[in-house]
Amino acid sequence: MIVFPMPKHPSDKTGKPGRRVTLADVAREVGASTITVSRALRRPEMVSEGLRQRIAAAVETLGYLPDPAAQALASRRSNVIGVLIPSVTNNVFSDVLAGLYDTVGGTAFNVQLGNTRYRAEVEEELIRIFLSQRPAGLIVAGIDQTPASRAMLAQAECPVVQIMELGEDPVDMLVGFSHRDAAQAATEHLLAQGYRAPAFLGARMDPRSERRHAGFRAALAAASPEGAAPARELTTTEPSSVRLGGVLFDRLRERFPETDAVFCNNDDLALGAQFAAQRAGLKVGPEVGICGFNDLEVMSAAHPTITSVRTFRRETGETAVRKVLARLAGEEAGPDVTDLQWKLIPRSSTDRG
Amino acid sequence: MIVFPMPKHPSDKTGKPGRRVTLADVAREVGASTITVSRALRRPEMVSEGLRQRIAAAVETLGYLPDPAAQALASRRSNVIGVLIPSVTNNVFSDVLAGLYDTVGGTAFNVQLGNTRYRAEVEEELIRIFLSQRPAGLIVAGIDQTPASRAMLAQAECPVVQIMELGEDPVDMLVGFSHRDAAQAATEHLLAQGYRAPAFLGARMDPRSERRHAGFRAALAAASPEGAAPARELTTTEPSSVRLGGVLFDRLRERFPETDAVFCNNDDLALGAQFAAQRAGLKVGPEVGICGFNDLEVMSAAHPTITSVRTFRRETGETAVRKVLARLAGEEAGPDVTDLQWKLIPRSSTDRG
DNA sequence: TTGTAGGCGTTATCAC
DNA sequence: GTGATAACGCCTACAA
Secondary structure, eight states: OOOOOOOOOOOOOSTTTTTTOOOHHHHHHHTOOOOHHHHHHHHHGSOOOHHHHHOOOOOOOHHHOOOOOHHHHHHOOSSEEEEESEEEEESSHHHHHHHHHHTTTTSSEEEEEETTTOOHHHHHHHHHHHHOOSOOOOHHHHSOOOHHHHHHHHSSSSSSEEEEEOOSSOOSEEOOOOOOHHHHHHHHHHHHTTTTTTTEEESSSSHHHHHHHHHHHHHHHHTTTTSSSOOOOEESSOOOOOOHHHHHHHHHHHHHTOOOOEESSSSHHHHHHHHHHHTTOOBBBBBBEOOOOOOHHHHHHSSOOOBEEOHHHHHHHHHHHHHHHHHHSSSSSOEEEOOOOOEEEEOOGEEEO | OOOOOOOOOOTTOSTTTTTOOOHHHHHHHTTTOOOHHHHHOOGGGGGHHHHHHHHHHHHHHTOOHHHHHHHHOOOOOOOEEEEESSSSHHHHHHHHHHHHHHHTSSSOEEEEEOOOOOOOOHHHHHHHHTTTOOOSEEEESSSSHHHHHHHHHHOOOOOEEEOOOOOOOOOSSSEEEOOHHHHHHHHHHHHTTSSSSSSEEEEEEOOOHHHHHHHHHHHHHHHHHHHOOOOOOEEOOOOOHHHHHHHHHHHHHHHHEEEEEEEESHHHHHHHHHHHHTTTTTTTOOOBBEEEBBOHHHHHHOOOOOOOOEHHHHHHHHHHHHHHHHTTTOOOOOOOOEEEEEEEEEOOOOOOO
C-alpha cells in the first residue's frame, strides 16, 4: 500500500504562502513522470487505464489545477478566445456575448473581450494586442476592418470569425446575415401595408446601420416609378437611445409632415418613436407605422406591440464559438460562411387596422 | 553609427511562421541584457536615460510586444482581473461591465468575465478556476458567496472587490449601495403620493431582489399602525422581462383588486406593468402608480415617464477596477467600503395629478 | 505506453 | 545602473 505524503496544498498555512500544486507534485504522488500526467489530462487515450485513474485520483486529492500561463508558454497557444465588439452595453452585442459565454462555458477556453467603441483604429490596436497572446481564436464584429487589421487577421495562426454581417471575402470564417436585405424587407412591408410616405430614422450609423439604410433606399427606389422618391431620412452619429428615437421622430414630422411610417435603425429608436407618436396624440398603426430592428424582447410586450426584424444574436455568438472550437479540433477547415438569416415580425405598430 | 540588422518580424514570410520578437531580440539590438530591457519597460527609472531611449526605439522598430503568458509565469501574477457576474445580458450588469472595460482600457490589465448564472456553486467553481490563473484582482457580484467561496477569496493573494451591495463584513473591499434602503424609500414615495394599497412585483428574486423586497415590507410595516398591512406581493423565480411585468401586473390586479400602485423589482417589470395597465385602460399615475428600479434609460423616455430608483452601475464597475488598481499600486491597503448611494427619481407614473 | 532533455519568454535574486 | 543565472510550470520532440 502506498502511503500518501501530505501534499503542500495552497491552503496549508505552513511554509511559503500558496505554494502551487504542480504537475510534478501529481507525478511524484503516483510515481510517474510529469509528461505522463500531462498527457493523462489532455489525451487520456494515450495513457494506460490504471495509471490514468491513479492520476485522476491524485489530481483530485491534491487539488491540482493547471497553470494557464505555463500551458500557454509551453504550447505557444493560449486558451483565450479574443472577442472584439464595438460596445458592451448595446443590447445587440450583449446578446451575442451571452451566446459566446454560454458556448465557451464548460470548455477549457476563456473569452477575452475587447471594446472597440465603434472605432477601427482601436480595433486595430486591440487585434495587435490580442494576437500577442497567441489566442486560440479571434472573433471580430463586422467586416470593415482596416487594411492593417485585415492583414494581421489573415496572418493570424488561429481561427478567425467575423460576425454580424455577410460579405464578399471573409478573412476566414463569417457568421451573420444581410442587413441590407433585412432592411429592404422591412421597408417593403411598410409599403405593402399601404403606408405611402415611409421615412428612415438612424442613429450611430456604423457600417451595419449604413447597410440597413441602403436597404431602405433600395426598397423605396424599387417602389417609386421614376426613382424620384424624396428622401425622408434623418440620421445622426449620436449613439442611439429611446429618448433619441423620440427626438428624431418629432424632428422628422416637422421636416416631412407627410411621413406616415418610420423604419428605425434599431428597436430603441422605434420604441422612442412610438412614445413620441403617442405623446403627439397619434394612433400608432392606423395613423403612423413604426418598425424597429433586432426584435428585442420589449417589442412584443409594448403597447401597442411593435413590428421589428428579428435577428439571431445569441445564435451568432454560439455559432462563432462553435466554429472556432471545431476548427481547433480539426473538424473543419477552410473558409466558411454561415448565413443566420433574419425574420420580419409584423405587429400592431404597422397594422393600419 | 549602429547598423540595425533586419529583425525577424512575424510578418516575414521567410523561415518559421511568426517567430516572435522577444525581449532578447530587443536586447541584442541595443546591446544590453534582457533583464535591462525588461526593467526599462517596467521600471524606467531604474535604467539610465540613454539606454532607456535606445530601448524604446528598438521596441518600436522591432514591434516588440511582451508575452503575457511568460510574464505571468515568471512573475507569478497575471494581468487578468477576474469578474464574476450572474448575467451578461441583464442591463444592470452590462452597465457595470461598461464601467469595468472603460476603466481597465488603456491599462496593462485585462478583464476576464465569468458568468455565474445566478448560481452560487457555479460561482464557487469559477472562483477556483480564476484563482488558478493568479489574477491581478477579483471582482465578484454580491455578498452571498458560499463559505467555500468566501474562504478562497479571503486567502486569495490579490485584491478582491465585492460589488452591487453593502454588507457587514466584506471579504476585502466592497462597492455598492443598500438595496433595502432604496426600496424602502421608493415605497415610502408611493405612500407619500397618496397611494393606499401599494404592491410588490418581483422576478428572479436573487439576494438583491430579496433585500429590495424587505425594504418594501419595512416601509409598509412602518406605515401601517398595527403592522397588519396585507401582503400584496407577487414574486417569481422566473427571469424578469417586460412581458413578465405585464403578466404579473394582470395577475396582481386579479388577486388584489384594490391595488393602486406597484413597486417593481426592476425596470423591465415596471415597463411591462405600465403597458399592461394601459392595455387595461388604466391611467398610469392618477389611477395606478408604477415605480421601477435602476432607472434604465427607457424610464425617462417612456410615455408616461416612469418613476424609478437610480443606481450607479457604471460607476460601480469603474470604482471596482480603480480600487483594484490602487491596491496593486500600493496606494491603498486594508478593507474598504464604498457606498455609491442611490437616488429616487419621481416621474409621471407616480404622479396622481 | 512511458520517459528524457530542452526550451517557451520573462522576471527574481544576487552579484558586480 | 547593469548583468549572469536560475527559476516559473508546462509541453514538444525525440527516444526507449
